[in-house]
Amino acid sequence: QSVLTQPPSVSGAPGQRVTISCTGNSSNMGANYDVHWYQQLAGLAPKLVIFDNTNRPSGVPDRFSGSKSGTSASLAITGLQADDEADYYCQSYDYHLSRSVFGGGTKLTVL
Amino acid sequence: EVQLVESGGGLVRPGGSLRLSCAASGSRFYAFAMHWVRQVPGKGLECVSSINHDGGITYIDSVKGRFTVSRDDVQKSLHLEMNSLRPEDTAFYFCARGQGGYSHVAFDIWGQGTMVIVSP
Numbered sequence: 001q002s003v004l005t006q007p008p009s010v011s012g013a014p015g016q017r018v019t020i021s022c023t024g025n026s027s028n029m030g031a032n033y034d035v036h037w038y039q040q041l042a043g044l045a046p047k048l049v050i051f052d053n054t055n056r057p058s059g060v061p062d063r064f065s066g067s068k069s070g071t072s073a074s075l076a077i078t079g080l081q082a083d084d085e086a087d088y089y090c091q092s093y094d095y096h097l098s099r100s101v102f103g104g105g106t107k108l109t110v111l
Numbered sequence: 112e113v114q115l116v117e118s119g120g121g122l123v124r125p126g127g128s129l130r131l132s133c134a135a136s137g138s139r140f141y142a143f144a145m146h147w148v149r150q151v152p153g154k155g156l157e158c159v160s161s162i163n164h165d166g167g168i169t170y171i172d173s174v175k176g177r178f179t180v181s182r183d184d185v186q187k188s189l190h191l192e193m194n195s196l197r198p199e200d201t202a203f204y205f206c207a208r209g210q211g212g213y214s215h216v217a218f219d220i221w222g223q224g225t226m227v228i229v230s231p
Contacts, residue, residue, distance in 0.1 A: 002155060036217035038156075045205055045224055046148075046156065051217035089156050093215035099169045100146070100214055105155040 003028065004090050004103035011109040012080045020106045022073045022090030028101060033093040035073040037066055040087045040105075049088075050075060077108070085110045113137035113220050115206045120225030127196050127229070133189040133206030133222055141184035144209035146218060147191050149202040149227075159204070160191060164212035173199075196229045203227075 005023040012018040022035060029035060037050035048057050050066035053073065063078045073092075077084055090103040119131040131147070147159045160170045160180040168180055179192040189206055203226050207218035 033215055034217075038218075040156075045221040046207075046218075047221070048217055048219050051210065051219070057219065091156075091217070099161060099171065100158045100218075102156040102158065 002104040003094055003097070003101035004092060006088075006090060006103035006106045008104070009107045009109065011111055013111045014080055014082065016080050017076060017078045018080060018108065019077075020075045020088050020090075020108070022075070022103050024071045024073075024092055024094075026071065027096040028071075028092045028094040029068065029073060030071040031095055033095070035066070035068050036091045037064075037075045038089045038091065039084075040089065041083075042086070046089065080110055082110050084108060113208065115208065115220055115222035117204065117206050117222045117225040120204065120227045122228045122230065123196055124231060125197060125229055128192070128194045129196065129227060131191040131193065131204055131206075131225060131227070135187040135189070135208070137187075140187040142212055144212055144214050144216070145182055145189045146207045146209065146214070147180065147189075148205045148207050148218070148221075149200075150205070150224075151202045157202075161209075161214045162189070163214060167213075169214065193227070196227075198229050201227060201229050 034052045038046035039049045040046040053068040094101045114136045144163045146161045177195045203224040205224045206222040208220040210216040210219045
């Protein structure tokens with residue numbers, strides 16, 4: 001059971017927009033800790049795609065965007081492409097646990 | 112470009128020990144928090160242990176008393192000493208760098224991972 005809750009799967013057709021939700025509680029996202037998002041392509045290490053709720057690392061296309069409000073956050077991907085198919089994880093910090101925590105991951109399928 | 116390279120994984124019997132290492136390239140290794148994140152094949156990510164730039168350390172409950180994280184800022188390396196290994200410790204273990212000195216920031220650089228298999 002992950003501390004942060006994500007839907008197990010989402011899907012969309014090429015060119016469409018999809019969103020992935022991440023829900024926490026008052027000891028992590030609700031305590032004003034930032035949310036970060038990772039993309040994990042099959043067989044590879046995770047890659048940071050959004051940090052501090054809304055920021056994109058250099059090299060990540062602007063089709064990826066993030067938002068956060070209270071105990072919830074979302075990752076949006078517009079103009080869906082085949083190579084966006086991957087597992088996506090949200091992450092935050094939990095002050096009760098005194099450590100970083102991840103969501104259970106969401107598998108994005110491009111139809 | 113900063114790179115992280117893990118080593119030390121392998122097959123070990125229950126109750127055995129392994130020492131994972133992570134070698135970092137690039138500068139200012141001392142300034143960043145470092146983390147060990149594991150992933151059971153086909154499952155999600157779990158941050159096993161973190162060590163801040165100032166030496167502050169955290170572990171998940173299931174490895175407390177069995178795993179020990181350490182860092183060598185001169186050698187730019189991170190280590191995870193794993194004792195009393197259990198089958199449920201079987202996973203890929205990734206080394207990851209925090210964007211800053213403490214554990215609440217994003218993990219911006221990841222190694223390729225090393226596999227640990229605990230089996231009779």
